[in-house]
Amino acid sequence: MTRKGNNALSAAISPAQHDFRRRYAAAIEAEDKVTLKKLDLFRMDVSTYVRLYDFMSQILDYGDPYLxxxxxxxxxxxxxxxxxxxxxxxxxxxxxxxxxxxAKRIAVDISLTGD
Structure with a gap:
């Protein structure tokens, strides 16, 4: 994603975001407490991984760009x-x-005439 900007990042995140929200909404609608707990656990695991990786990457060089x-x-x-x-x-x-x-302020001519 070199030099594609924030739109590329949003496009990469969007499918996972929509899938998570769809599953969460379906579990709420079905009152499926097991699935809700799994999704909440996934959310906590994501947060834990990010915090742990941020800390450990300051100490260790993993040498793996995938991580x-x-x-x-x-x-x-x-x-x-x-x-x-x-x-x-x-x-x-x-x-x-x-x-x-x-409130009408000053009238301004916005016609598209001229060069």
Missing amino acids: EMLSIFLRLLEKVIAETSWSADVDLSDVALVGVKH
Whole structure:
């Protein structure tokens, strides 16, 4: 992924993120506590691996680029599957719009004429 930017990283993380969220939502819907515990354990294992690798790589040179790539992947995955990244459903059924304010400032010509 040399010089492809953050979009390449997001594209690499996205399938794992969607798969985790799909499995987690299905387990919640089915009230499958065993699967929920496994997914929570996976989440904790990802976090543990990242922390342990960060610490141990300062002491040891593993000499294996795969471990470094795995650490980077899991560090990014950890952020998107964290329990705090889940947004709660917001019920807006009783919210009423009471007003809209529009203030006209200075009129500006934005026509596309000229060179």
